[in-house]
Amino acid sequence: MSTVRVENIKKTYEKGQVLALDDVSFEVKSGELFGLIGPDGAGKTSLFRILTTLLVPDAGRAEVAGLDVVKDLWKIRQIVGYMPGKFSLYQDLSIEENLNFFATVFNTTVAKNYHLIEEIYVQIEPFKHRLAGKLSGGMKQKLALCCALIHEPKVLFLDEPTTGVDPVSRKEFWDMLDRLKARGITIVVSTPYMDEASRCDRIALIQKGKILELDTLEQIIARHAQNLYAVDADNRYNLMNDLRKNTEIVSAFAFGEEQHVTLPPHFQDEYLSAFLKEKGHTGIKVRKIAPTIEDTFIKLMLENQ
Structure with a gap:
C-alpha cells in the first residue's frame, strides 16, 4: 500500500524559464523510510513543498495518505509533519515555548503526546529554557523533529535534516529515524549525503529535477556495474x-x-x-x-x- 504517490509532477520558476521538477513519478510504501538523494538544486525542496501543500505543481498530481495535495490541502496539513531544510522555528522562543506553540497549533498538548517525543526530548530537556536561536545545530535538529512529531503525524517529511550537523549528531538522528519507523510512521527524507542512502529502505536518485534511478541501494548499484x-x-x-x-x-x-x-x-x-x-x-x-x-x-x- 502506498502512502505517498507522485505522478508526472512538473514545476517551473521564473515564468517557466527555470525547470525545477521534470515529470517526476514515484511511490512511497506505508511504513517505509524513503530517501530522496541528490545535490543542491536537484529539486528536492520543491518536491517536498508540493507534498506538504506549500507549492502547487504546474502539471501532474500527488497524493499523501490518499489525499490530493491540491484539493485536500487542509486535511493533509493535519496528518503530516514537515521539517524544512532551513531551521524555521521561532528563534526568540525557548525550546519549551516552541514545543508548546506547535502543540497548540495542532489542537493538542505536549503532555498528551509526550510519549511520541520523549526519547528525543529528554536529550534537550535540560536546556528547555534556552532560546532556540542559541542552540547548537544538533539541538536545533532535535527540537525541530519534536515539533514535527508533536501532533502524531502519519507521514514525516524531512528536508535535508542533517545538513551542517556534526557526524555524531548525524548518526544519532538516523538512529532516531529507525526507531520512529519501527512505530509505523512513514518517513520521506532528502539528503545530499550519499552515505546516508544506506540508512533508507529505498532511494530515488535525483538530479536537475529528474529521477535517475529508484530502488534499494543494492539493486541500483548492481544494475550499473x-x-x-x-x-x-x-x-x-x-x-x-x-x-x-x-x-x-x-x-x-x-x-x-x-x-x-x-x-x-x-x-x-x-x-x-x-x-x-x-x-x-x-x-x-x-x-x-x-x-x-x-x-x-x-x-x-x-x-x-
Whole structure:
C-alpha cells in the first residue's frame, strides 16, 4: 500500500524559464523510510513543498495518505509533519515555548503526546529554557523533529535534516529515524549525503529535477556495474590531468586522495599501470574496487547529460 504517490509532477520558476521538477513519478510504501538523494538544486525542496501543500505543481498530481495535495490541502496539513531544510522555528522562543506553540497549533498538548517525543526530548530537556536561536545545530535538529512529531503525524517529511550537523549528531538522528519507523510512521527524507542512502529502505536518485534511478541501494548499484579502479601516484595533480586527458578512459573523478577511474569492460587490469608509467608517474597504486552509491550516481549523471 502506498502512502505517498507522485505522478508526472512538473514545476517551473521564473515564468517557466527555470525547470525545477521534470515529470517526476514515484511511490512511497506505508511504513517505509524513503530517501530522496541528490545535490543542491536537484529539486528536492520543491518536491517536498508540493507534498506538504506549500507549492502547487504546474502539471501532474500527488497524493499523501490518499489525499490530493491540491484539493485536500487542509486535511493533509493535519496528518503530516514537515521539517524544512532551513531551521524555521521561532528563534526568540525557548525550546519549551516552541514545543508548546506547535502543540497548540495542532489542537493538542505536549503532555498528551509526550510519549511520541520523549526519547528525543529528554536529550534537550535540560536546556528547555534556552532560546532556540542559541542552540547548537544538533539541538536545533532535535527540537525541530519534536515539533514535527508533536501532533502524531502519519507521514514525516524531512528536508535535508542533517545538513551542517556534526557526524555524531548525524548518526544519532538516523538512529532516531529507525526507531520512529519501527512505530509505523512513514518517513520521506532528502539528503545530499550519499552515505546516508544506506540508512533508507529505498532511494530515488535525483538530479536537475529528474529521477535517475529508484530502488534499494543494492539493486541500483548492481544494475550499473562498472569496471572501476582506485588510482594514486606521487604527483596527484598530474595524475588527475593525465587520466582525464586519456580518451580511452570512461571517467575519472577525485575521491579523497585517490582517483576513481572507470575503464571500458574489455580493458585489462594492467592497462592503467602501463599508461601511467608511460607518462612518467612514480609511486603508482592501482586496485580494482566495487562501486559505491557515489560512483553509481556519477555514472548516471554522465549518462543523463
